[in-house]
Amino acid sequence: QTPQIGVVGMAVMGKNLALNIESRGYTVAIYNRTSSKTETVAKEHADKKLVPSYSIQDFVASLEKPRRIILMVKAGAGTDAVIQELLPLLDKGDVLIDGGNTFFKDTMRRNAELDKSGINFIGMGVSGGELGALQGPSMMPGGQKEAYDLVAPIFEQMAAKAQDGAPCVTYIGANGAGHYVKMIHNGIEYGDEELIAESYHLLHDLVGLSVAEIADIFADWNKGELDSYLIEITADILTRKDDLGTGKPIVDVILDRTANKGTGKWSSGNALELEIPQSLITESVYARYISMMKDERVKASKVLPKPAGKVAIDKKAVVEMIRKALYFSKIMSYAQGFEQMRIASAHYDWDLDYANIARIWRAGCIIRAQFLQNITDAYEKDPKLQNLMLDDYFLDITKQYQESVRDLVGLAVKAGVPVPGFAAAISYFDSYRAERLPANIIQAERDYFGAHTYERTDREGSFHYPWYEEQ
Numbered sequence: 001q002t003p004q005i006g007v008v009g010m011a012v013m014g015k016n017l018a019l020n021i022e023s024r025g026y027t028v029a030i031y032n033r034t035s036s037k038t039e040t041v042a043k044e045h046a047d048k049k050l051v052p053s054y055s056i057q058d059f060v061a062s063l064e065k066p067r068r069i070i071l072m073v074k075a076g077a078g079t080d081a082v083i084q085e086l087l088p089l090l091d092k093g094d095v096l097i098d099g100g101n102t103f104f105k106d107t108m109r110r111n112a113e114l115d116k117s118g119i120n121f122i123g124m125g126v127s128g129g130e131l132g133a134l135q136g137p138s139m140m141p142g143g144q145k146e147a148y149d150l151v152a153p154i155f156e157q158m159a160a161k162a163q164d165g166a167p168c169v170t171y172i173g174a175n176g177a178g179h180y181v182k183m184i185h186n187g188i189e190y191g192d193e194e195l196i197a198e199s200y201h202l203l204h205d206l207v208g209l210s211v212a213e214i215a216d217i218f219a220d221w222n223k224g225e226l227d228s229y230l231i232e233i234t235a236d237i238l239t240r241k242d243d244l245g246t247g248k249p250i251v252d253v254i255l256d257r258t259a260n261k262g263t264g265k266w267s268s269g270n271a272l273e274l275e276i277p278q279s280l281i282t283e284s285v286y287a288r289y290i291s292m293m294k295d296e297r298v299k300a301s302k303v304l305p306k307p308a309g310k311v312a313i314d315k316k317a318v319v320e321m322i323r324k325a326l327y328f329s330k331i332m333s334y335a336q337g338f339e340q341m342r343i344a345s346a347h348y349d350w351d352l353d354y355a356n357i358a359r360i361w362r363a364g365c366i367i368r369a370q371f372l373q374n375i376t377d378a379y380e381k382d383p384k385l386q387n388l389m390l391d392d393y394f395l396d397i398t399k400q401y402q403e404s405v406r407d408l409v410g411l412a413v414k415a416g417v418p419v420p421g422f423a424a425a426i427s428y429f430d431s432y433r434a435e436r437l438p439a440n441i442i443q444a445e446r447d448y449f450g451a452h453t454y455e456r457t458d459r460e461g462s463f464h465y466p467w468y469e470e471q
């Protein structure tokens, strides 16, 4: 049978996506620049409807028209190189889909360039790791809507399914919208990971629990409103012993340095560019950076003073405080992420549908969580919701949990356990709900030294105070 779709790039993500599509009854053309890779995949899965090609010409020629081609190659220059090779072989109306973690502005550029030749270009965020790609990822496609309609039947089958059976894929918006939303997903992923890490740190250092006890707590939390993939795998991780035979929990021998592939940094960079407060994700990016300064930290640990004395706590109460702080802070992080999408949507002219975005994050992706249903509900009720925490459900959580977050951050600071994520969450909350902020002081200073002018509380217009005149 003529392949209905093709995949370029047979590294693990590309291979697994191809196998996923094949498992839904399609014939899939596969191609990799290094032929031996294609050959290995074809041999390993000789029983499947995979059609290998060993030249890009053969690959393109093997496909049903209009051609549908998914690129799963290393983001960046690699993607441009493949596109340049494909371009002379394609016809008007063909659909190229970039499924990598591509920077959304690259996607906007490629979409515009290819559009000139009549080639449709979809930038699609794919989340869920290797297993997700194989069994059902969450997919965030952006580009020409007509082009998406040509691939939608396949994508809807290969995507993860939420509890209500809905596929975790939806058309996100024009040009770079899909990759943008994936970038925000990843920023939120950084935030979730940081908050979990801080919770672990507090349970360990402040409450004094063992790794095994903390594993039980996470497993328990996963039964309630915190129910999510990242909490679930953390509980599992904490039960694992070192596979190299030291007998220790594996987390105790993993070096405390977190690398990154840059998507969190992109989210923060874009927030700065569009002037949107996105403190929680940004603190999570910084937390990774400071973790990488291991040598400096080790030196400083011997020089800089520790807090005086131990903090007396009621263990059980603090464990519950941490749970509440984690949920509260998670809400702040998502509130910031959705706020960023709201402002970006207007800025880049995308008309994003927040209920649909939350809906396709309910399963398949790394940040999948029970509470994405609550976010879906919130935006369904009010598609123009200004900030997530103003929705009734989330407002109620802030009412119930804010005191716990304040108490916990106080204790953490007293005990000297860094909580950049929790502190960012409560600071954002307090800033957002502040009728009056001390920005008047900054504005006065700016006017004082630079005549930058100021606005008044009691009348319209812009004013300059005669700072240098005698009163």
Ligand code: 6PG
Pocket (backbone or CB within 6 Å): 101, 126, 127, 128, 129, 186, 189, 259, 260, 261, 262, 263, 264, 365, 366
């Ligand atoms: C996903 C993930 C994935 C990402 C890794 C690594 O949604 O499946 O976001 O796309 O590449 O999580 O990200 P960092 O290396 O930046 O942590």
